[in-house]
Amino acid sequence: MAELRKPDAELLAYDEAFDRDGNVRPLYAAIVERFSNFDAAELRRREGIIEEEFRRQGITFTVYGDSQGTERTWPMDLFPRLIAATEWQEIERGLAQRVTALNRFLADIYTGEGAAMADGVVPAWLVQSSDGFERNAFGVSVPHDAHCVIAGIDLVRDAEGQYRVLEDNLRNPSGISYVIENRAAMTRAFPRVWEDHTVEPVGQYGRMLRTALESVAPTGAGDKPLIVILTPGIYNSAYFEHAFLAREMGVELVEGPDLVVDEHVVYLRTIEGLVPVDVIYRRIDDTFLDPVSFRPDSTLGVPGLLGAMRAGTVTVCNAVGNGVADDKAIHPYVTDLIRYYLGEEPILPNVETYVMWEPDQRAAAFDRLDELVIKPVGESGGYGIVIGRNATDEELANARAEIEADPRNWVVQEVVELSTLASMCDDALEPRHLDLRPFVITGERTQVFPGGLTRVAMRKGSLIVNSSQGGGSKDTWVLAPQGQTQAGSHSPASPGTGR
Amino acid sequence: MILARHADSLLWAGRYLERADTIARCVSVETNAVMHRQATEARLASRRLVQALGLQDAFVAAQVGTGPYAVMDFLVSDDSHPGSVVSSVEAVRENLRIVRDRIPVELWEEANSLHILMQSAKSVGAAAREQTGGEVSRMSVITARRGCRSLSGVMTESMSRDEGYAFMEAGRLLERSILTVELLKSGLGTGADVFDGNRLLAFTHSLQAARRELGHSPQWHAVAKFLLQHEQMPRSVLWCLGRVELRLEDLAAAAGAVATPRRRAGALRAHLEYGELDELLAQPEAELAYLGSALAELAADVHASTVARSSFAEVHAQFVRPGDGNGRPQ
Numbered sequence: 001m002a003e004l005r006k007p008d009a010e011l012l013a014y015d016e017a018f019d020r021d022g023n024v025r026p027l028y029a030a031i032v033e034r035f036s037n038f039d040a041a042e043l044r045r046r047e048g049i050i051e052e053e054f055r056r057q058g059i060t061f062t063v064y065g066d067s068q069g070t071e072r073t074w075p076m077d078l079f080p081r082l083i084a085a086t087e088w089q090e091i092e093r094g095l096a097q098r099v100t101a102l103n104r105f106l107a108d109i110y111t112g113e114g115a116a117m118a119d120g121v122v123p124a125w126l127v128q129s130s131d132g133f134e135r136n137a138f139g140v141s142v143p144h145d146a147h148c149v150i151a152g153i154d155l156v157r158d159a160e161g162q163y164r165v166l167e168d169n170l171r172n173p174s175g176i177s178y179v180i181e182n183r184a185a186m187t188r189a190f191p192r193v194w195e196d197h198t199v200e201p202v203g204q205y206g207r208m209l210r211t212a213l214e215s216v217a218p219t220g221a222g223d224k225p226l227i228v229i230l231t232p233g234i235y236n237s238a239y240f241e242h243a244f245l246a247r248e249m250g251v252e253l254v255e256g257p258d259l260v261v262d263e264h265v266v267y268l269r270t271i272e273g274l275v276p277v278d279v280i281y282r283r284i285d286d287t288f289l290d291p292v293s294f295r296p297d298s299t300l301g302v303p304g305l306l307g308a309m310r311a312g313t314v315t316v317c318n319a320v321g322n323g324v325a326d327d328k329a330i331h332p333y334v335t336d337l338i339r340y341y342l343g344e345e346p347i348l349p350n351v352e353t354y355v356m357w358e359p360d361q362r363a364a365a366f367d368r369l370d371e372l373v374i375k376p377v378g379e380s381g382g383y384g385i386v387i388g389r390n391a392t393d394e395e396l397a398n399a400r401a402e403i404e405a406d407p408r409n410w411v412v413q414e415v416v417e418l419s420t421l422a423s424m425c426d427d428a429l430e431p432r433h434l435d436l437r438p439f440v441i442t443g444e445r446t447q448v449f450p451g452g453l454t455r456v457a458m459r460k461g462s463l464i465v466n467s468s469q470g471g472g473s474k475d476t477w478v479l480a481p482q483g484q485t486q487a488g489s490h491s492p493a494s495p496g497t498g499r
Numbered sequence: 500m501i502l503a504r505h506a507d508s509l510l511w512a513g514r515y516l517e518r519a520d521t522i523a524r525c526v527s528v529e530t531n532a533v534m535h536r537q538a539t540e541a542r543l544a545s546r547r548l549v550q551a552l553g554l555q556d557a558f559v560a561a562q563v564g565t566g567p568y569a570v571m572d573f574l575v576s577d578d579s580h581p582g583s584v585v586s587s588v589e590a591v592r593e594n595l596r597i598v599r600d601r602i603p604v605e606l607w608e609e610a611n612s613l614h615i616l617m618q619s620a621k622s623v624g625a626a627a628r629e630q631t632g633g634e635v636s637r638m639s640v641i642t643a644r645r646g647c648r649s650l651s652g653v654m655t656e657s658m659s660r661d662e663g664y665a666f667m668e669a670g671r672l673l674e675r676s677i678l679t680v681e682l683l684k685s686g687l688g689t690g691a692d693v694f695d696g697n698r699l700l701a702f703t704h705s706l707q708a709a710r711r712e713l714g715h716s717p718q719w720h721a722v723a724k725f726l727l728q729h730e731q732m733p734r735s736v737l738w739c740l741g742r743v744e745l746r747l748e749d750l751a752a753a754a755g756a757v758a759t760p761r762r763r764a765g766a767l768r769a770h771l772e773y774g775e776l777d778e779l780l781a782q783p784e785a786e787l788a789y790l791g792s793a794l795a796e797l798a799a800d801v802h803a804s805t806v807a808r809s810s811f812a813e814v815h816a817q818f819v820r821p822g823d824g825n826g827r828p829q
Contacts, residue, residue, distance in 0.1 A: 057604075058596070058611040234596055246600030253600040258502050269503045271662060271805055272753045 002040040003428035004032065013417040014161045015431055016081065027084050027479075030196035032422075035079065040427035046189040047078055047424060053188060059181050061467060062237040074240075075472040076182050077423045078189070081434065081454040082197075085481040091155070091163055091438065092448040094348030097338060099151045099440040102170060102325050104341040106147035110137045110321055121340045122333045126357075129408060130330065131378060132171075132323015134286060136293050140309050140320065143216045144444055147319040149281075150209070151440040152176075152452075156351065157419035164351045164416065166435065168331065170322040172283055175453040176205055176439050177244040178473055186475040198480040200450035205439075206248025209281075212443030213249075216315045217278045225278035227251045228268065230259070232284050232300045242283050256284075261304030264311035279315045280305075286320050328377035328411050329355065352414040356407040365412040366400060373413045374399050389415070418463055423456050423472065433457045435465050436476065451476035500753075501662040505598045506805040509663045512594035512610075513670025514798075519587035520647035521678050521702075522552060526574050526584070527640045528701040530633065538567055543692040545570035551685040552678070554582040564625075568633030575636040575643075576621050576628060584643045585617045591650070603657040606650065613646030662753055665746040666805070672739040672746075673798045679703050679726055679736055680791045686719045687783055696722040705734045720780060727790070728776055736790070740768040747801070760800035767793050 006022045007015040017028040024032050038046075054060070054073045061072060083091070108116050109127060117124035127133055152173025154166045183202050187194070210227065217225035231242040233255050246253035252268065259277065260267050267274035282289065288298040290305040308314045324330065332353040335346040354361040354372075365372060374386040386399050403410045420431035438452030454474040455465035465471040529548055532541070542565075549558045549570065557580035563573045575584045592614040599607050620628075620639040628635040651671075658664045686699045696717040700706040703726055713721050729735035747761040767790075779786045 055615060056612045057608050058599075229600075234593070243596075243599040247604075252500075252502060252505075254502060255504070258504055268500075270500050270753075271503050271506050271750070271756070272500060275500060 002035070002038055002043050004036065004422055005428050005430045007420055007431040011417075011420070011431070012159050013431075013433065014157055014159055014419040016157075016419055016421040016434075018431075027082050031080065031082065031193065034190075034193050034196065035422075035429065043078060043424060043429075044427075050076055050078070050185045050189050053185060054181070057181075058240065059178075060240055062235065062239070074178055074181065075458075075467060076178075076185055077456055077458075077472045077474050078186075079422045079424065079429055080186060080193075080475045080477050081421055081436075083451065083476065083478045085479050088200075088450070088478045090347065094163075094346070095153055095438055095440050095448045096446045097342065097344060097347055098153065098165065098168070098334065099148065099442060100446050101338040101341045102151070102168060102334065103145055103147050103442060103446075105337050106170075106319070106322060106325050107142075107145040108341075109133075109324060110147070110319075111139060111141045111145075116337060116340055119340070121336050122330065126329060126408070127324055130324045130327040132286075132321065132325070132327050134321030134323070136306055137319065137321030141312075142315060142319050143218070144442070146212070146216050146317075146442045148322055148325070149212055149216060149317040149442050151442070152437045153440060155348070155436045155438065156416050157436075158351075159417045161419070162349065163436075164349050165331075165334070166351050166416070167328070168326040168334065169437075170326040171318060172285065173437070173439065174238040174241050174283075175437055176449070177241040179439075179449075179451060179453050179476065180205060180244075180248075182473060182475040197477065200478040200480055202449070202451060205449060206245070206250075208441055208447065208449065209245070210249040210251070212441045212447075213279050213281055213317060215443035216317060218312050218315055221278040226268070226275065227279040227281065228254045228259075228277055230254055230256065230280050230282040230284060230302075232256075232288070236283070238283065245281075251281075256298075256300045256302050259302045259305075261302060261308050264304070264308045264313055266302065266305060266308045266314045277314055279317065281317050286323065289316070289320065328375060329408065332411065351416050354412045356403050356410045356412065362403070362407065369396050369400065369412070371415065373415055374403070375411050375413060377409055377411055387415070418457075418465075421456070421474070423458065423474070425458065425460070430460065432460070433463050433465070434474065450478040501601075501666075503805050505601065506662060506666045507802070508594040508597040509602075509667040510670040510802060510805060512591050512598075513667035513672075514674040515587045515590040515594065516647060516650055517671040517674035518582075518678070519584050519591060519643055520651075521675070522574055522582070522587065523584050523640050523643040523647065524704060525552070525682075525702045526571055526636075527644065528698065530571055530637060530640070532698070540691055541567065542570065543690075544694070547685050547692040547694065549574070551681050552582060553681060554580065557582055564629065566629045568629055568636065571633055572625060572628050572636050575639050576617075576623075577625070578621055584639065585621050588614050588617045588643060588646070598663065601663060603653060605657060606653045609646065609649045609653055613643065613650070616642045616646070660749070662750055665749045666801075669743050669746045669801055672743050673794065673801065675734070676736045676739045676743075677791070677794045677798065679734065679739075680787055680794060683719075683723055683726060684784075684787050684791075686722065687787075699726070703734050705732060708732055708734075719783075723780055723783065724776055728771055736794075737768065737771045740764055740771065743797075743801075744768060750804075756804040757801070760797055760804055763793070763797045763800055767797065 006018050017025060017032060019025055051073055059074045061074060105116060108114060116122050117127060148170040150173060152169040152175065155163050156166045157163050180202050213227050214225055228251055229242055229246045231239060231253055243253055258269050260269060266277045268277050284300050287294045288300045290301050290303060291298045292303050293306040309316050331350060332355055335350055338344060338346045354365045356362045370388040372388045376384040386395060418433040418435060420433050422429040423432040434454050434456040436452050436454050439449045441447050441449060454476045456472045456474055457463055457465045458470055458472045525548055529545060549555060558573060561573055561577060561579055563569050577583045578586050592610045595602060595607055595610045617639060620635050623635050682699055682702050686694045696719055697706060699722050700709045705726065709717065709725050713725060727736045730737060732738055744764045747757045747764060750757045751761065
């Protein structure tokens with residue numbers, strides 16, 4: 001059999017499959033047993049099946065700046081991540097609560113009275129100075145206040161096994177297509193592992209998203225609103241996902257030049273002429289959306305789109321200006337926003353974060369900067385982060401100086417030892433760090449899609465899970481509650497149409 | 500309903516699919532012949548094929564070597580020009596990638612798999628390919644032919660007969676007609692590089708069917724009539740035009756702009772169906788030149804029909820305005 005290496009005893013991280021004494025956790029007993037029947041060569045063979053299948057199907061992502069300039073096959077690790085039913089119910093409630101509050105916050109900012117700012121829950125200056133704050137979005141209301149129809153919330157698990165929110169992605173979170181394709185690949189490569197588990201299916205995403213998008217169509221759109229997905233085109237890193245979602249939902253995949261606005265109505269250029277559009281699920285950033293209101297050099301967007309939104313003839317999802325709510329500087333306030341809007345205690349805690357514009361928090365952080373993580377709020381994808389324990393004295397001194405010069409631009413977080421799980425490395429299964437991005441859909445109501453994208457750092461000890469930097473992914477199983485197998489709940493979930 | 504841009508992509512996917520299939524078939528036929536001929540004679544014939552496929556300029560620009568398999572390599576694996584099999588397959592894949600969300604998954608997967616296989620041959624490098632005695636390109640030809648057959652099978656069996664299919668099929672059949680006329684031209688004249696009747700039939704995938712009707716040594720004239728006017732043979736120009744007309748009829752309800760290509764396709768079909776072909780072919784060069792340009796114009800018209808009605812300039816007067824009875828808010 002392939003060697004299944006247990007986590008080193010001195011590792012601080014929580015291991016998903018093994019407890020501190022090296023015993024298999026009950027949740028993973030059956031899958032560990034299954035995998036122990038495969039030797040390394042057999043696992044490699046099955047890995048080959050998956051890779052070949054992904055390549056053939058063109059399940060790829062694009063790495064910018066790569067000299068090949070093009071598509072790479074989606075990386076998937078064989079060993080699945082399991083989440084127990086009870087554990088998931090808690091996560092699900094926590095995510096729905098969080099996204100509900102964030103949508104309330106966005107509505108409060110753009111179409112409400114700014115109550116949270118007036119009541120001092122979040123400083124008004126902090127909101128207004130956010131890069132994601134968009135004046136153009138003022139007064140543009142969204143049906144059901146669903147400013148964020150599709151949210152991806154990044155969760156990590158700390159050393160105690162507690163799930164914590166690392167980041168909210170409320171603009172254009174990607175990854176859902178890989179969740180569904182990972183399940184299909186797992187089904188092909190390991191047809192028998194499903195005998196031991198009842199897993200929540202993932203094939204229903206297209207229907208779920210379409211229903212949500214239909215529900216936010218403008219009044220007057222009729223029973224069958226025309227929905228389109230707006231993509232920057234085939235060279236975008238997530239183009240596979242855009243095409244996948246269009247297929248799964250049965251809607252048109254359009255580019256900016258396919259749309260045209262006349263008298264505040266958006267039309268689709270078809271061979272039959274111009275057809276009015278009701279809902280645009282856009283996968284391009286705010287600033288490229290409309291060259292009239294934003295970047296004049298954008299060729300990806302649609303001139304006049306913002307005017308049409310304002311006139312209420314079209315709904316754009318996610319709404320413009322959501323970036324203010326997923327600003328890293330706002331993140332520490334989200335738990336208070338939950339208390340403020342919903343009158344509830346937050347179910348999922350944040351990763352402990354200190355804001356540098358509060359003198360007390362800054363002084364406390366400066367005392368132990370070598371134990372903390374320093375993050376610039378304007379960056380994403382891991383850029384500009386300083387990890388205190390790995391930094392030299394000089395780097396820490398520089399960070400201090402930069403924070404003092406512009407405290408609005410920095411947050412400092414406690415280190416989270418991301419949890420680990422067995423992953424295929426060379427010829428053994430070794431523990432590697434991972435995170436989880438579940439997806440939350442809001443239309444008439446807020447729903448959490450079972451599981452999400454588990455990203456895994458394939459280098460030993462690394463915390464970098466991004467696929468563009470060599471990270472992998474795992475099929476993520478939410479186990480159905482015992483004795484309550486849901487209708488349609490089955491192991492080999494079909495990823496939807498066409499299979 | 501279909502986006503104008505998607506209609507355009509499917510039209511071109513169809514054209515490139517036919518092109519890849521035809522070039523691969525011609526090369527396959529020609530490669531078998533090369534093995535049994537003198538080098539100079541073989542080279543002359545290959546050059547004529549290059550000409551018939553409209554790749555003369557690209558051939559000169561590519562400075563193709565003098566090895567016995569260099570021309571084949573140019574036609575199959577050279578991606579420096581858009582007319583090779585590898586480039587055509589890439590164009591099929593790129594066009595289908597644009598419409599990936601609306602075509603059957605299998606159609607995309609077949610195109611993608613074929614592209615991956617063809618790219619691996621390309622990556623071997625021209626010099627190395629030549630060293631293998633054409634083996635790599637020969638294998639690519641087999642791969643391409645098989646791949647094209649799968650693609651057309653999936654297209655026929657699983658694509659909905661919607662506007663997208665109409666454009667893709669129209670693209671294929673127009674490209675087929677254009678190439679057939681061009682190949683027929685290469686059977687005229689008296690030089691050593693003129694292709695005989697059987698070769699022309701083999702290039703156009705009609706040899707087996709024609710043998711039953713024309714015997715073993717058909718003359719050019721009989722072959723031309725077969726390839727232009729046959730009513731049951733899906734390789735004949737008449738048959739293709741009949742189908743193009745049907746597809747344009749399918750589109751007529753949706754796209755008013757197909758009126759022009761429909762008229763042109765009908766006129767051209769009538770010319771072949773009811774014209775005295777024996778008389779017309781008394782001056783074969785002139786007749787083929789006429790057919791060639793008429794088909795090119797028809798293809799251009801079909802292409803233009805994908806965009807004509809989707810711009811404001813054309814339709815501003817007709818399109819539905821908000822508030823004028825369609826229930827939308829102002």
